[in-house]
Amino acid sequence: MPFEKLDLSAAAPVFSWANHPLAENEARMAANVASLPFVFKHVALMPDVHLGKGALVGSVLATRDAIIPAAVGVDVGCGTVALKTPFVGDQLEGKLKQIRLDIEKMIPVGMAENAQVESEVTHWSGWRSFSALHPGVQRCEQKALKQAGSLGGGNHFIEICVDTEQAVWLMLHSGSRGIGNLLAQRHIDTARDLAKLAQMHLPDPDLAYFVSNTPEFDAYWHDLQWAQDYARFNREIMMARLKRVVEKQLAGGRPFKPLLMVNCHHNYAEREVHYGEKVYVTRKGAVRAQQGDLGIIPGSMGAKSFIVRGKGNRESYCSCAHGAGRLMSRHRAKQTFSLDDFIAQTAGVECRKDTGLIDEIPGAYKPIDGVMAQQSDLVEVVATLKQVVCVKG
DNA sequence: ATGTAC
Numbered sequence: 001m002p003f004e005k006l007d008l009s010a011a012a013p014v015f016s017w018a019n020h021p022l023a024e025n026e027a028r029m030a031a032n033v034a035s036l037p038f039v040f041k042h043v044a045l046m047p048d049v050h051l052g053k054g055a056l057v058g059s060v061l062a063t064r065d066a067i068i069p070a071a072v073g074v075d076v077g078c079g080t081v082a083l084k085t086p087f088v089g090d091q092l093e094g095k096l097k098q099i100r101l102d103i104e105k106m107i108p109v110g111m112a113e114n115a116q117v118e119s120e121v122t123h124w125s126g127w128r129s130f131s132a133l134h135p136g137v138q139r140c141e142q143k144a145l146k147q148a149g150s151l152g153g154g155n156h157f158i159e160i161c162v163d164t165e166q167a168v169w170l171m172l173h174s175g176s177r178g179i180g181n182l183l184a185q186r187h188i189d190t191a192r193d194l195a196k197l198a199q200m201h202l203p204d205p206d207l208a209y210f211v212s213n214t215p216e217f218d219a220y221w222h223d224l225q226w227a228q229d230y231a232r233f234n235r236e237i238m239m240a241r242l243k244r245v246v247e248k249q250l251a252g253g254r255p256f257k258p259l260l261m262v263n264c265h266h267n268y269a270e271r272e273v274h275y276g277e278k279v280y281v282t283r284k285g286a287v288r289a290q291q292g293d294l295g296i297i298p299g300s301m302g303a304k305s306f307i308v309r310g311k312g313n314r315e316s317y318c319s320c321a322h323g324a325g326r327l328m329s330r331h332r333a334k335q336t337f338s339l340d341d342f343i344a345q346t347a348g349v350e351c352r353k354d355t356g357l358i359d360e361i362p363g364a365y366k367p368i369d370g371v372m373a374q375q376s377d378l379v380e381v382v383a384t385l386k387q388v389v390c391v392k393g
Numbered sequence: 394a395t396g397t398a399c
Contacts, residue, residue: 075394111396154394181395 002377003044003315010034015315016045018058019366019374029056032203038066040279044316046286047374048325048366054206057285060319062274065213069191069220070206071282072269074184076224077231078175079265079287080296081239082307083258084383085170087250089162095249096160096350096389102245103158103391107238108150110393117145120240124148124233126226133223136186137179144179148230149237152177153393155323155360157298158242161305161385167259168250169385170242171305173298174235175267180227187220228268235263262294262307266322274317281317289313289320289379297379299324299368301360301390302346306372308379320378324368330359337361351390360392 006014006022008031016022022030026049033055034043040062049058054070061071092099108114114121122145130141137144151158151174161169176183191208194200194216202208210217239261247253269282287295289310298305303324312318328336337345343353345362372381 073394078394152394156394175394178395185395 006030008034011037012039013042014045015042016049017047017316017374017378018045018049019047019370026051026056030059032207033059033061033071035203036207036209038063038209040064040277041275042315044319046316046319046321047371048285048321048323050325052284054204055284058321058325059284060286060317061282062279062317063282064279066209066211067217067220067269067280068207068209068282069184069187070208071284072184072224073267073284074181074188075175075267076180076184077228077265078267079231079235079263080171080173080298081235081261081263082169082171082296083239083243084260085168085246086256086259087168087246088166089168089388090166091250092160092162092168092388099160099245099249100350100389100391102249103242103389106241106245107158109158109391110151110153113143113146113150114148121145121148121237126229126233129226133226134183134186134219137182140179140182144177144230147177147179148234149241150177150234151238151391151393156393157301158238158391159387160246160389161387163383163385169383170239170246171296171298171385172235172238172242174231174238176227176231177234180231183223183227187223190216224269228265231265232263262296264288264295272317274314283319285322286319287322288318289316290318293318294382295320295379297321297323297368297372300362300365301351301387301392302349302362303365303368305385305387306368306381307383307385309382310379311377313378316378320375321371324365324371326364327366328364330364333359333361333364337363349387349390352392357392
């Protein structure tokens with residue numbers, strides 16, 4: 001589907017791939033971002049776009065000489081990793097429950113963290129620069145060590161999936177945990193303070209920004225890249241443990257060679273070239289989809305997920321959606337659905353079936369097929385996956 | 394999303 005050029009009377013146009021007409025507050029949020037003078041060319045909205053803090057979740061912005069820390073958000077480096085195994089779906093028969101229990105034993109979820117820090121964690125090179133991070137997080141190094149290789153809560157998940165060719169995939173969704181959150185909050189506070197001090201006129205206080213070539217910008221950029229690396233590493237550690245669980249259950253403990261692995265952020269910023277110019281690209285709930293890039297677009301815990309290949313669509317800043325997008329808030333989902341609804345909507349998925357998961361019920365999310373149909377000019381589908389095991393925090 | 398406070 002082609003995108004729509006929205007005229008929101010802001011300085012920059014907004015190109016929208018949304019599969020719904022924008023609500024008034026969503027349009028205002030898009031216009032606020034597009035009105036900032038340092039925004040490059042236009043703002044791109046992905047098919048799963050919805051209200052966020054400062055900027056829309058499912059939006060991509062390129063900036064010339066400034067960055068908005070609240071637009072990146074607090075779940076720095078959040079993303080997904082998927083691994084294709086040499087196993088076929090039939091091999092999982094009768095083993096799903098045990099696999100789920102093993103996952104829950106091997107990987108801390110929710111509030112839990114690792115009891116001891118293993119050498120695969122301490123070997124990460126990022127620990128060497130921990131002392132260079134914001135002074136406000138220095139007391140949290142032990143916690144960051146124990147949280148490396150832990151899932152967290154909310155929409156974070158661990159899944160075993162089977163694709164349409166019967167191949168078994170491992171997939172998980174997580175970010176930079178407490179340390180990334182704290183780093184982001186420290187810098188968001190600084191940006192707010194600076195804007196207030198300078199009596200800067202902003203359409204929204206959550207759009208306070210840092211200007212390049214200032215100490216505040218450099219400190220934020222450094223910590224942001226560190227947190228993004230931590231998030232990617234966190235997913236790698238969990239994927240290695242998940243792989244071992246599956247090896248134990250399906251291969252008598254013998255290691256297997258992955259046929260493919262994709263590890264992508266969907267909440268982050270990086271330097272990229274667009275329209276011949278090097279700019280800062282912020283993807284807030286969006287996945288990079290440069291020509292040939294592999295990406296992951298997960299549906300809800302009862303729906304399909306997709307491994308995709310980017311088409312390099314330049315108007316989207318080479319991006320695509322990061323998931324289905326919520327249809328209703330967690331609060332409304334809990335009011336709307338019962339445990340019986342949850343059990344019906346997660347039929348065929350080996351997962352916890354208790355009231356604590358009702359806010360993650362598939363009915364609280366948009367159907368993923370509509371989201372995929374809306375971005376056929378951004379990505380092509382490489383594999384279509386359906387989960388048979390799902391672990392949430 | 395997270396961690397802490399209410």
